[in-house]
Amino acid sequence: MQNIHQRIDFLRQSLKNLRSTGSIAPSSRYLCKSMASKIDPLKAKVVVELGAGDGVITGYLLNRLQ
Numbered sequence: 001m002q003n004i005h006q007r008i009d010f011l012r013q014s015l016k017n018l019r020s021t022g023s024i025a026p027s028s029r030y031l032c033k034s035m036a037s038k039i040d041p042l043k044a045k046v047v048v049e050l051g052a053g054d055g056v057i058t059g060y061l062l063n064r065l066q
Helices: 004-016 029-037 056-065
Strands: none
Touching: 029 056
16 A cells, blocks of 8 residues: 555656646556456466556556466
8 A cells, every 4th residue: 555655746746747647546456456357367368558657557467367
């Protein structure tokens, strides 16, 4: 879980780069779990994650795929 300083920094950076970031808040763990749950780890051979971010969703995807 992020502390308040990390959240404020994320918001500040997002507002500076809103056109490229497209977000003003980091992805929640609920969103990350929901997205990762859509992947069948036994069938997925390639997973492509597009977009700028801080790597939160990537971590959940990697844990799901092992």
